Amino acid sequence: VSQLARVTVARDSRVPVATLSGEIDISNAEDIESSLYAAVPNSALGVVLDMSELRYLDSAGVRMLFALDERLSRRGQQLHLAAPAEALVLRVLTMTGLTGSVPVHASVDEALAAFEAG
Amino acid sequence: MARRRTPKRVAELLASRRTAEAAEDEARERIARSSDRRALEGAESARRQLESVISQMPAGLLIASESGEVVLGNEQVARIWRQEFEPGAPFGDYSAYRGFRPDGSEYRTEEWPLMRALRNGEVVTDEQIDILRGDGTPATILESARPIRDEDDDDHIVAAVMTFHDVTERRRAERSLRLLAETSELLGAALDLETTIDRITRLVVPELAEVCAVYLVEGEHAARRIAVFAADPAFDELVEDMLRRGPVDAADERSTIAGVIRTGRSVLIPEVRGQALESVAEDAEQVRLLMRLGVASTAIAPLRARGRTLGAMLLGGFREARLLDDTDLPLIEDIAQRAALAVDNARLYRAEVATVELLQRSLLPEQLPQLTGAEVTGRYVAAGAGERVGGDWYDVIPLTSGTTGLVIGDVAGHGVRAAAVMGRMRNALRAFALDGDPPARVLERLNAFERRVGDGEMATLLYGVFDPERHELRFASAGHPWPLVVSPDGEVVRLGGGRSVPIGVRSRPRFEEAVERLGPGAVLLLYTDGLVERRGEPLDTGIERIESAAAGPAAGLEELCERVLAAASEAGKPEDDVALLAFRPLARTGQRLELWLPAEPESLAVVRRRLRHWLGETPATPDETADIVLACGEACANAVEHAYGPGDATMHVEGALGPRGIDLTVADAGSWRTARGEDRGLGLRLMESLMDEVSIDAGDAGTQVKMRRRLAGDGSA
Numbered sequence: 001v002s003q004l005a006r007v008t009v010a011r012d013s014r015v016p017v018a019t020l021s022g023e024i025d026i027s028n029a030e031d032i033e034s035s036l037y038a039a040v041p042n043s044a045l046g047v048v049l050d051m052s053e054l055r056y057l058d059s060a061g062v063r064m065l066f067a068l069d070e071r072l073s074r075r076g077q078q079l080h081l082a083a084p085a086e087a088l089v090l091r092v093l094t095m096t097g098l099t100g101s102v103p104v105h106a107s108v109d110e111a112l113a114a115f116e117a118g
Numbered sequence: 119m120a121r122r123r124t125p126k127r128v129a130e131l132l133a134s135r136r137t138a139e140a141a142e143d144e145a146r147e148r149i150a151r152s153s154d155r156r157a158l159e160g161a162e163s164a165r166r167q168l169e170s171v172i173s174q175m176p177a178g179l180l181i182a183s184e185s186g187e188v189v190l191g192n193e194q195v196a197r198i199w200r201q202e203f204e205p206g207a208p209f210g211d212y213s214a215y216r217g218f219r220p221d222g223s224e225y226r227t228e229e230w231p232l233m234r235a236l237r238n239g240e241v242v243t244d245e246q247i248d249i250l251r252g253d254g255t256p257a258t259i260l261e262s263a264r265p266i267r268d269e270d271d272d273d274h275i276v277a278a279v280m281t282f283h284d285v286t287e288r289r290r291a292e293r294s295l296r297l298l299a300e301t302s303e304l305l306g307a308a309l310d311l312e313t314t315i316d317r318i319t320r321l322v323v324p325e326l327a328e329v330c331a332v333y334l335v336e337g338e339h340a341a342r343r344i345a346v347f348a349a350d351p352a353f354d355e356l357v358e359d360m361l362r363r364g365p366v367d368a369a370d371e372r373s374t375i376a377g378v379i380r381t382g383r384s385v386l387i388p389e390v391r392g393q394a395l396e397s398v399a400e401d402a403e404q405v406r407l408l409m410r411l412g413v414a415s416t417a418i419a420p421l422r423a424r425g426r427t428l429g430a431m432l433l434g435g436f437r438e439a440r441l442l443d444d445t446d447l448p449l450i451e452d453i454a455q456r457a458a459l460a461v462d463n464a465r466l467y468r469a470e471v472a473t474v475e476l477l478q479r480s481l482l483p484e485q486l487p488q489l490t491g492a493e494v495t496g497r498y499v500a501a502g503a504g505e506r507v508g509g510d511w512y513d514v515i516p517l518t519s520g521t522t523g524l525v526i527g528d529v530a531g532h533g534v535r536a537a538a539v540m541g542r543m544r545n546a547l548r549a550f551a552l553d554g555d556p557p558a559r560v561l562e563r564l565n566a567f568e569r570r571v572g573d574g575e576m577a578t579l580l581y582g583v584f585d586p587e588r589h590e591l592r593f594a595s596a597g598h599p600w601p602l603v604v605s606p607d608g609e610v611v612r613l614g615g616g617r618s619v620p621i622g623v624r625s626r627p628r629f630e631e632a633v634e635r636l637g638p639g640a641v642l643l644l645y646t647d648g649l650v651e652r653r654g655e656p657l658d659t660g661i662e663r664i665e666s667a668a669a670g671p672a673a674g675l676e677e678l679c680e681r682v683l684a685a686a687s688e689a690g691k692p693e694d695d696v697a698l699l700a701f702r703p704l705a706r707t708g709q710r711l712e713l714w715l716p717a718e719p720e721s722l723a724v725v726r727r728r729l730r731h732w733l734g735e736t737p738a739t740p741d742e743t744a745d746i747v748l749a750c751g752e753a754c755a756n757a758v759e760h761a762y763g764p765g766d767a768t769m770h771v772e773g774a775l776g777p778r779g780i781d782l783t784v785a786d787a788g789s790w791r792t793a794r795g796e797d798r799g800l801g802l803r804l805m806e807s808l809m810d811e812v813s814i815d816a817g818d819a820g821t822q823v824k825m826r827r828r829l830a831g832d833g834s835a
Contacts, residue, residue: 004723023723023726025719025722025723025751025755026719026722026755026758026759027719027720027722027723056726056747056748056751058748058751058752058755058801058804059752059755059800059801059804060755062800063800088744091744091745092748092804095803095804095807095808096800096803096804
C-alpha cells in the first residue's frame with residue numbers, strides 16, 4: 001500500500017476494526033481492498049471500517065467499498081462503516097448512495113454494538 | 119627474312135661482358151660515325167660485327183637510307199611486332215605496321231620517328247607509341263631515332279636509325295597497380311552512392327576504355343544504368359543514347375549485360391560485330407550508332423560484393439590499338455570487384471545515414487511536454503549527415519511529484535552505435551527519473567546500469583529536477599559542460615557545482631549534487647559540447663562566447679536559442695552535433711492554476727495537493743474546496759484511465775477564479791469513457807452533484823471536461 005493511505009487493523013474485539021487514513025483514489029484503491037479483505041478472518045462476523053481519519057475518497061474508493069461489501073457478504077460477513085458527521089468523506093458516501101447499502105454509524109463503538117445486536 | 123647469324127661473334131661479344139644496351143649505343147654511334155652507305159658496304163668485317171651486335175640487341179632496330187628505303191632491321195622488329203619483317207622496301211610500304219599516339223590518332227608514314235629523323239634531322243628519344251601487332255593484339259613501344267650525317271657535309275643526312283623497346287608488360291603492370299590502388303582508395307572513402315559510381319567510371323576512362331557504364335540491380339527484374347562516362351566528346355552521342363534508355367530487363371536472354379548480372383560471370387568481346395553487336399546493343403538504332411563509332415571491344419564484369427551481384431560495369435574500348443582483350447580481363451574483374459565493394463559500402467553508408475537519422479528522430483522528443491509553471495524549448499543541430507550524427511540528446515520529463523526532470527546528454531562517438539546507446543541511456547534515465555529519485559541517485563543507477571549492460575560506452579550528462587514550488591533546481595552533472603543561468607536582468611552565471619565523472623568510466627563513482635535557485639523569469643541553458651567546442655580554441659573561449667550571446671535583455675526562449683546558435687556557428691561550423699535546451703520557470707499567477715502532469719494514477723494526489731493549495735488563496739470555503747477537489751479528482755481519474763498507453767500521455771488541469779466562481783478544465787488526449795454499468799457512472803454523477811455546471815467535450819483530439827462551482831463567500835452564488 002502506497003504512502004497515500006494507511007490501513008491499521010485492531011483485533012481486540014470479535015470484529016476487527018480497520019482504521020483508514022490518508023487518501024484513497026484509483027492509484028491505491030485495489031491495494032487497500034486487498035489488505036482489508038485479508039484483515040478479516042473467516043471466523044469473524046465482519047469488519048468495521050473507521051473512516052474518520054480518511055481525508056479523501058473518490059468514486060474509485062467508493063467502488064472499492066461496494067466490491068468489498070459484496071465479497072464479504074458472499075462469505076456471510078458484514079461490512080459496517082464508522083463515519084462521524086464531521087468526517088470529510090461522509091459527503092461522498094452519501095452522494096454515491098453507499099450509505100443506502102452499507103450501514104454507516106457515527107462511531108466505531110456504535111458500529112461494534114450493531115454487530116453485538118446482530 | 120634472311121637472318122645472318124654469327125654465333126661465334128655473339129659468344130665473343132657476351133664474353134666481353136658488354137651489356138646489350140651498351141652494344142646498342144655503340145651500334146648507333148658507329149653508324150653515325152660511318153660516312154656513307156658505301157663505307158658500310160666496304161668494310162665487310164665491320165659490317166658482320168655490326169650485324170651480330172644489331173641482331174642480338176634486345177631492342178628493335180631499323181635503318182633507313184637517304185631514299186627512305188629500309189635497308190636493315192634486326193630480328194626484334196619481327197618479334198615485337200609479331201609479324202614477318204623483310205627489309206628492302208621503302209618505309210611507306212610497311213603499312214601493315216600501324217602505330218597510334220596516346221590520343222588515338224594514327225601515325226602517317228612521315229610522322230614516324232625514323233622518317234622525322236631522316237627528313238628533318240630530328241632526334242627523337244623514347245616516344246610512346248601504341249601499336250597494333252601482326253596478330254591483332256595491342257602493344258606499347260618506346261621509339262628513339264636519330265639522323266646519320268655525312269662526315270664531310272653535316273647538312274647532308276645520309277641515313278636514319280631507329281630503335282624501339284616493347285614496354286607493354288611494364289606499362290600494363292604499372293597501370294594495373296595504379297588503377298587498383300585508385301579503386302581501393304574509393305573503398306576507404308565514405309562517399310554517397312552517386313559519387314562513388316561517378317568516380318569509378320572516371321577511373322577506367324580513358325585509362326582502360328573510352329566509355330564506361332555502371333548498372334545497378336534495381337528490385338528483382340531490372341538493372342538501372344546509373345552512370346555513363348566518356349572523356350572523348352566523340353562518344354557524347356553514345357553516352358546520351360545510353361543515358362536516355364530505361365532500365366535493362368534482367369530476365370532478357372538476349373542481353374549480354376543481363377546475362378552477366380544473372381550469372382555473375384564477366385564477358386569479353388574483343389571485336390563487337392554481327393551477332394555480338396546485337397547482344398550488346400539494346401536495339402537496331404544503337405547498333406547503327408555503334409557501327410558508326412567504329413570497331414569496338416567490350417568487357418562487362420559483374421559488380422559482386424558480399425556474395426551478391428549488385429550490378430555490372432561495362433567498358434567499351436574503341437581505339438584500334440587499345441581494344442580490350444583477354445589480358446585486360448583480370449584487371450577489369452579486379453577493378454569491378456573493388457568497385458562493387460565501394461558501391462556496397464556506399465549503399466550501407468546510405469542505409470546507415472537513414473537509420474541514424476531515423477533513430478535520432480525517434481529518440482529526441484518530438485514535442486516537448488507542457489510544463490507546470492515553466493516553459494521549455496529544445497534544439498538539435500546535426501553537424502553532418504550519417505556517420506557523423508552523434509549521440510546527443512535532451513529530454514524533459516514531467517514527474518508525478520509536480521516537479522520537472524531535465525536531461526542533457528552526449529554519448530561519446532558517432533553513428534548508429536552512438537545513437538543506439540543514446541536511446542538505451544535515455545530510456546533507462548527516464549525510468550529512474552520517473553521513480554522519483556533525486557539526481558545523484560538517478561546518475562548512480564544509470565552508471566550501474568550502463569556498467570552492467572553497456573559495452574564500455576561513455577557519456578557526459580546532466581540531470582536536474584526543477585521544483586516549481588520552491589523555485590529550485592537540484593542537479594548532478596556527470597562530467598557535462600557547465601549549465602548556464604541567465605537571470606531576468608540578463609546576467610549570465612555558470613553553475614559549477616554538482617560535478618562528477620562521466621557515466622561509464624568507473625564502477626561506483628560518487629555523484630555530487632548541487633541545489634541552485636531558479637527564480638521566475640531566469641533561463642536555464644543546457645547544451646552539449648558541440649555548441650562550445652571549436653578546433654584550436656580553449657573550451658573556455660567557447661563557453662564565454664555563448665555566455666555573451668545569452669547575456670542581455672530577457673528574450674523569448676526561441677529567440678534566445680537562435681541567438682546562442684548563431685553565435686556558435688559564427689565561430690565556425692560545429693564538428694559535433696549540438697543539443698540545446700532552454701528552460702524558464704514562470705511567475706506564479708495568483709488568479710490561475712495550470713498543471714501539466716503525466717496521465718498516471720500517481721499524478722492524482724499531486725493535482726489534489728496543488729489544487730487545495732491554490733484554492734486556499736481563493737475565497738473558497740473548506741467544504742467548497744473539498745467538493746471542487748473531489749470533482750477535479752474524478753475528471754482527472756477519468757483522464758488517467760483513458761490515457762493512450764503508458765509514457766507520454768499528459769493531462770492538463772486549468773483552474774481560474776472568475777466573477778462567477780471557480781472554473782475548472784481538465785483535458786487529456788484520450789476519449790471519455792462512457793459509463794459501463796451502474797458503478798462506472800459514479801464519477802460523472804459525483805461531478806454533477808458537486809459542481810454547478812459540468813460539460814464534457816469528447817473530440818478526436820481528446821476529452822475536455824469543463825466544470826464551474828459558484829462560491830458562497832464572494833457573492834457569486
